[in-house]
Amino acid sequence: FAIGLMGKNELAPVVGKVETNMPAEIAGLRSGDEILSINEQKIQTWEALSQTIAKSKGELEIVFLRDSKEYQTILIPKIGESKNLFGEKIARPLIGIFSSGEVRLVSYSFVDSISYAFGQTLESSKLILQSIEKMLSGVVPLSEVGGVVSIVSITKKASELGIVTLFAFTALISVNLGILNLLPIPALDGGHILFTFYEMLTKRIPTQNTFYRLSMAGWIVLLGLMGLGLYNDILRILNGTMPF
Known part of the structure; x- marks a missing residue:
């Protein structure tokens, strides 16, 4: 909760590279574009961007900022091969973009900090349980x-x-x-x-x-x-x- 109020350095949702022949390029996204929202869900960090795409099903309505102007595009992610935190190969929705590496201080309001704290605690708990499972199965x-x-x-x-x-x-x-x-x-x-x-x-x-x-x-x-x-x-x- 305190971290949400104080702010934390996070990767900004700014596109660094766009893969050719991937949904992002076909939809018109370019290097330097900043993703503002996906399906009307506000995006503040690259992690939130990645998780939203990973959990998506069907079309994505993306609002992005380019040269101080807002634009909108629609694309359908492509199922491709990726790796999870444990190095396992998994199939997940991809749109073909890479982070620019820009880091920003991201903070939240009092109310949003409660939601942020709950979400981070839940994600950490799931990761710990997954780590135990992967260790018992020999993956880790x-x-x-x-x-x-x-x-x-x-x-x-x-x-x-x-x-x-x-x-x-x-x-x-x-x-x-x-x-x-x-x-x-x-x-x-x-x-x-x-x-x-x-x-x-x-x-x-x-x-x-x-x-x-x-x-x-x-x-x-x-x-x-x-x-x-x-x-x-x-x-x-x-x-x-x-x-x-």
Whole structure:
């Protein structure tokens, strides 16, 4: 919420390059055009532009700014091959434009900041759950797990980039801890919720021995993850890949 009010540096929705024979070129978009809205939805950042196109179905009515004048065009995205955050190849709607790389400070009103905060929290939560899923399926290697040293290193780097970046990283860590705490592992709150549901459904309370064994198993999992993170941190330090 505070980040939305203070403002955050974001890639501007300004076109840098237009691919030939793609919907954007056919619709008349050029390098330097600034996208103002898509299907009457206001666009303030390149991320919002990308997400809107990715979720689109059918025609897109695009309003853009060129030489201080507003223009409008209609195009239909082309389904093409892209890559997600985990490096997997996916099919998604594309219009054939690239960012100009222009960065702007984007801030929101009090009301819009509430919506912005909710949306960012939701997206972060989904990303964390997807990361866990990809790690369990082997898409993301276990070597990507970081420990305390990684957190301290990234926090230091974030603080050097400014207070807003530090706030954003702190918020991400808070969401991460909240989501992980709800996982159905006996040693965590999610495990206690699972036991409560079990009691509600079966009308029986788990025996002390069962509770003890499951709790110990949960702690073994948690300590194993902590050990893995610390091990990866030490390897990064030895290999010189840990940013300090």
